[in-house]
Amino acid sequence: MLKVAIRGLLAHKWRLLTTFLAVALGVAFVGGVLVLSDTMNKSFDDLFADVYRDTDAVVRSTETIGSDFGDVRAGVPIELVDVVRAADGVAAADPSIEGYARVVDKDGDPVGNPAMGAPTFGGNWTDIDELNPFDIVDGRPPEAPGEIVIDRGTAKDAGYEVGDRVTVQTQAAAEEFEVVGIAAFGTADSPGGTTYVLWTIDEAQRLVGEPDRVAAVAAVAEDGLSQAELAERIEAALADAGAERVEVLTGEEITEETQTEIKESLGFLTTFLLVFAFIAVFVGTFVIYNSFAIIVAQRTRELALLRAIGARRRQVRRAVVVEALLIGLVGAVVGFLGGLGLATFLGDFFDLPPGSLAVLPTSVATALITGVVVTVASAAVPAWRASRVRPVAAMRDVSVDTAGESRIRLAIGLVGVVVGVTAVVVGAVGGDLPTVGIGVAVVFLGLLFVSPGLARPVSRVLGAPLARLAGATGRLAQVNAGRNPKRTSATAQALMIGVGLVSFVFVINSSIRLSIDRTLEESFTGDFVIDSGTFGVVGLPPQIADEVAELPEVEVVAPVRWSPAFVDFAPGEGDEGDLGDDTGVAGATAGAFELLDLLVVEGDADLGPGEVVVNVDTAEDHGLGLGDEVRVSFLDDRRPEEARVARVAGIYDDTRAAGGIGSVVVSLDDWSAALPNASDIQVFVQLADGVSVAEAEPVIEELVEPYATAEVQSVEEYKETLGSQLDILLNLVIGLLVLAIVIAMLGIANTIAMSILERTRELGLLRAVGMRRRQLRAAIRWEAIIIALYGTVLGLAFGLFGGWGVVRVLRDDGFTEFSVPVATLAVLAVLAAVLGLVSAWLPAWRASRMDVLDAVSTE
Amino acid sequence: MENPAATPPTSGDLQDAPATATAAPPAARAVKATKVYGQGPTAVVALDEIDLDVEAGRFTAIMGPSGSGKSTLMHCMAGLDYLTSGQVFIGDQDLGALSEDELTLLRRDRVGFVFQAFNLVPTLSAIENITLPLTLAGRKPDQGWLDSVVAATGLADRLDHRPSELSGGQQQRVAVARALVSRPQIIFADEPTGNLDSRSGSEILEFMRRAVQDMGQTIVMVTHDPVAASYADVAIFLADGRIVDRMDQPTAERVLDRIKRFGE
Known part of the structure; x- marks a missing residue:
């Protein structure tokens, strides 16, 4: 066999x-x-x-905090650098300081974007070769403030050479430096596309570090000393120096x-x-x-x-x-x-x-x-x-395959669809996401069962206008598409999956965009938003807000900050050493509440020193009332623990708007006291009475000109920016689904080609009684289009309904509006029909070339 | 499609079936028609310089044993196959001068077909099958003519049925009706009774006979059945690619006699 x-x-x-x-x-x-x-x-x-490779030990803090962008680790007090250097067995040690920095090119645009690709780092140059993966290929290392070395990749991208004056933007500032050297990373221009700016240690600390802290200390062992031994000796030295919350890792450990x-x-x-x-x-x-x-x-x-x-x-x-x-x-x-x-x-x-x-x-x-x-x-x-x-x-x-639709199958499918639809509706209205998810899956399975039973009636309906318009060819296409319901439906199902997912994504995208638009229209009373263009990955120097505030055209400036922090909602005796839960904390002023039209239900949002505002949910969850104390500790918080305790001065309602500012909002004074190098995520601006957006825009634009990453956006532009963030994901997902649709199209070509083979004699008969080649081709193409449209209709129904379920269930999480992108989906349907047409092209052409006599006499 | 106000088939000599005159020009002609399969020493001559006039308004049977070339002749005369040399005409149209698409149109508008089996489109109803050549041409049927053709089939009450719901004889009557509906200049029937029992077969033959007598249709039928041939006005005998005999008003016995002589 x-x-x-x-x-x-x-x-x-x-x-x-x-x-x-x-x-x-x-x-x-x-x-x-x-x-x-x-x-x-x-x-x-x-x-x-x-x-x-040649790092033998690394000293770093044990204190970390979780955030959306991965764990963040605290720094090491700078005095420990000397402790490590003095430790027994250490041949050499240098601090490592690393933070966000971006080189600005000759056109004033920043090089690289950490939100979209490899990180953009700034750090310190070290003269200890073992600890420095870079090699100078042109010029020399930085020796004084105002000097930098950049990686060769950045130099090539921006066209910079040794001796050029270059603007570098960090979270804290934008300053000009002289390129004194260009470095390569081994044989590569830069490590994995990451851009680097390297200063002297002092400069790096000033620009991307904290004044008295470094990210870590790296050490090289004396000859003959193992990494483990070195680590032990450094640990001992640190213990002698009374260092707390630090750990020593061997080079191998940190690598791994x-x-x-x-x-x-x-x-x-x-x-x-x-x-x-x-x-x-x-x-x-x-x-x-x-x-x-x-x-x-x-x-x-x-x-x-x-x-x-x-x-x-x-x-x-x-x-x-x-x-x-x-x-x-x-x-x-x-x-x-x-x-x-x-x-x-x-x-x-x-x-x-x-x-x-x-x-x-x-x-x-x-x-x-x-x-x-x-x-x-x-x-x-x-x-x-x-x-x-x-x-x-x-x-x-x-x-020939005449397997028709089975009634049992149809019944099972219908039950599945009804149960699934019910689950989605119940789950959506009741706000239960898992039920919606299960319901959507059941609807999908139900459709798989039902669709053979629907193939005939649906192709009859879809083909009806065809039969009227295209006469005999349309009529034949109509009946042929419904001829083998199982075959037609399996073909259409393949397309249904792709179209369903694409339309689902479109519906979600369009609903989020509309929700954002509505929320901004309804609640944002400001005129401009200044944003870093990195989706909040990095912030803006606070000077921007200060300088904009001084403009006569401007009435309110509301900077907003964000950071992971430890929050203890009930500070009291006996919890020394316990800083509290990892929580995202915002920093803002009263202006932010005003411009975002957030309703303060209790107390006020003036946010003086030592005051915090919490949202309703947080107040409820932790039983907080006005005057209650909470303790907010940042990583590397410069305040003593007792100075971190703040009183709840206000409770605000963030359920109406899309998310509000955050669950815990700290005053900017406290923030700056804790983190002197802080930066703003966004700055909201409201203009003075009688000043038009058109008048003010050039003034503000000019003011932020030196800060290459700052983008001044009117409300309309801001909507577009928020929307375009989603579009990136949307395009990616759709790009990835294209293959699924291509395979489904192959399926249509396959079904058509095989069906034609099966109908050789029939097609021969048609040709014998006078069907022209192009009529035959047209009939076959129309058939493919009907199948493609059937799959599209199923997919759209599935995608739209699933989208509705998800949007409805997430109503309280910012999906305030349900929106169907009708034009986009119409284009999708037309595109599917066109793809059906294309996929039938070759089979149709072949069928039309067959020999009539052979076809008629084929057994 | 079934609009009674439809315009009757207009002018065009295409539809004007030669309803009268035995003296009319032939409905189809073969002139030195030759068909050779293969090349060189293995070549097989299927048609060997055949000359044949098919008289208009008559029922012609082409007889002959297997391999005599009768089907090939019919296929070539109907524009389904090409000659190696020589000419075939439908009316005065030389088929060799036509492109593939022109041949298709000729088949659609001037020629009707009845095959031995698999004669209907299974997905279309009986009436849709009957009117298929007209719908392919985008024409409305002449309702009066359609009615009389349908009436002649005796299937007026089964017109909405699919072929699979009709008996073999009924299917073949639908096929003949389809061939008649566009009033072609000539109908070619290839063993139309080959797959039928004798009663259904005689119904079909009777139907075709009436189409010739009452409607003035020209029919050429290929058959090896002497009984079938006896319904024809004239029988042409083929052997080894040549016309070997011709018989007017054939009867089953005479045809059988003649066939027996082939073996000799």
Whole structure:
């Protein structure tokens, strides 16, 4: 039977071309993502192995705090640098200071964007070679304030050379420096595309550090001393000096820890991409299933003959499974090779060093097994059906796949859809997200069951205008699309998944945008927002707010800050050493509450020194009332613990607006006392009476001109900025779903091509009685369009409903509005129809070229 | 599609079936029609310089044993297949001078077909099948003509049924009706009774016979069945790609006699 399977495969290899492509594309995506992930891990492993190669020990704080952007670690008191240097066994030690800094290019635009790509760092140059991964390739190291070394990548990007005067913006300021040297990172221009500005230690501390703190201290051991011994000796020296909350890591430990951290953060990217890879694979299963189902139906007589001459059911089944196995294997191998190409391409995109793909056996195995298992599993039902062919079918007339809709199936599906829809509605109204999620999944499964039953009526409806407009060709397309409901629906389902997800994302995006717009329109009473253009990743120097406040055109300036902090909601005796929970804390003035139209329900939001304002939820959760004490401690908080206690002076309602400012709002005076190098995330500006936006904009623009990252935005522009943040994600997700849609289109081409084969005689008859070639082509294309539209309609219904459920359930989390992007979705539907048309192009062309006589006389 | 106010098929000599005159020019002609399959020593001559005039308004049967070339001749005369040399005409139109698309239009507008099996589009109803050549051409049927064709099929009450819901004989009557509906210059029927029992077969033959007698249709039928041939006005005998005999007003016995002589 193996021979039969292989012969069978070879006999209709062209029929399996699309199956092969569906497997290969899915596996290429999966394999590409895995290889890319391995490669990135490897290159970062190498990178950090390089960075820490000669570092033997690192001293750092044990104090960390969780935030949305990863853990933040406190600094080390600067006096410990000398303690480490003096420790027994230390050959050399230098502090390391690192923070946000961006070089401004000759056009005044900042180089790189930490919100969109590799970080932009500023730090200290160290003269200890072992601790310095950089090598000067031009000029010299910085020796005095006002001098910098920049990495070669930045120098190339911005066109800077030694001797140029360059503006560098940090969180705290924007200043001009002289480039005295250009450094390379080993053989690379910069480490993984990261930009670097390197100052003397004092300058680095002033610009990106704290006056009396450094991020860490790195040390090199004397010859012959192991890393572990060195660490022990440094620990002892630190203990003698009475240092608290610091730890010593060996060079190996810090290398490994950094590598692990990077792997974890890359893991999110890998998982994110893999989700879409598996969606593509899942869509592929429909195509594979359909191919085998059609092939089995078309080979009924052959299979029956095999059975009649003595093949056992098991043998027939195995023949089909072996076919699937072979096609799956070939598809997976070719797909994986394609995945290597994809990984190379994406590697270039992410600036990975060329020619260094890391292909791990586990990735190869995962990708290949995925391809083979998916193909065989998809062919399982057709294989089973093949084994049910009765020998007597061999004696019957030509048999075509006429499997109709099963009533039981339809009933199960309808029940599923009804139950799912009910769950979504109940969950959405009741604010229960898991119920909505389950409901959406049930609706999806229900649709899979229902859609064969709907294929005929829906194609009748979709085709009705066609039959009227396009006459005979339209009428034929209409009836043909509904002819094999299972086939049509499996084809359409593949498209439904892609279209459903895309429309879901569009609905969510459009709803968020509308919600933001409405919220701003209703509650924001200011005229401008000054923003860093990094989605809050880094802030703006506070001077901006101060300078803008002095303009006569301006009435209110409201800077807002944000930071992770420890908050103890009930400071009291007996909790020394316990700083409280990790909580995001905002800093603001009364102006922010005014411009954001936030309702202060108790007390006031004047936010004098020693006062905090909390939102209603926080007050409720922690039983806070006016006058109650809370203690807010920042990392590296410069205030003594007793000075961190503040009184609740106001409680505000943030449920009406989109989120408010934050759960705990601290006064700017307290903030600055705690963190002298603080920066503003955003600055809201309201103009004085009688000053127009048009008048004020150039004045403010001119004022912030020296701060390259500051963007002055009117409310309209600000809406657009917020919206465009979402668009980046939207475009990414849609880009990743394109493959799923392409595979679905392959499925349409596949179904059409195979159906045509089945209808050879019928098409020949049509041609014999006078159907012109272009009429035939038109009929086939229309059929494909009907199938594509059917999938689109299912997908839109699913996407819109799922979108509604999610938006409704998240109403209290900022999704105040539900919005359907009608025009976009209409374009999507048209696009799907066009893609259906395109996918039928080749089969239609081939069908129209067939020999009429051959077709009519084909058995 | 079933608009009674529809305009009748207009002028165009295409529709003007030669309703009268036995003296009219032939409905179709073959001149030195030759068809060779393959090349060199393995070449098979299917048609060997055949000259044939198909008289308008008559029912012509083409007879011959398997491999005699009768089907090939019919396919070539109907514009479904190409000659190696020689000419075929429908009316005075030389088919060799037509492009693929022009041939298609000729088939649609001037030629009708009845095949042995698989004669109908399974997804269309009986009436949709009957009017298919007209809808393909984007024309409205002449309601009076359509009614009389439908009446002749005796299937007026089954017009909305799919082919699978009709018996073999009924399906074949629908096929003949489809061939008649565009009033083609000539109808080619390829073993139209081959798949039918003798009763259904005689119904079809009777139907075609009436179409010739009452409606003035020209029909060419390929068959190897002497009984079928006996419904025709004239029988042409083919053997080895040549016309070997011709018989007016054939009867089953005479045809059978003649066929028996082929073996000799």
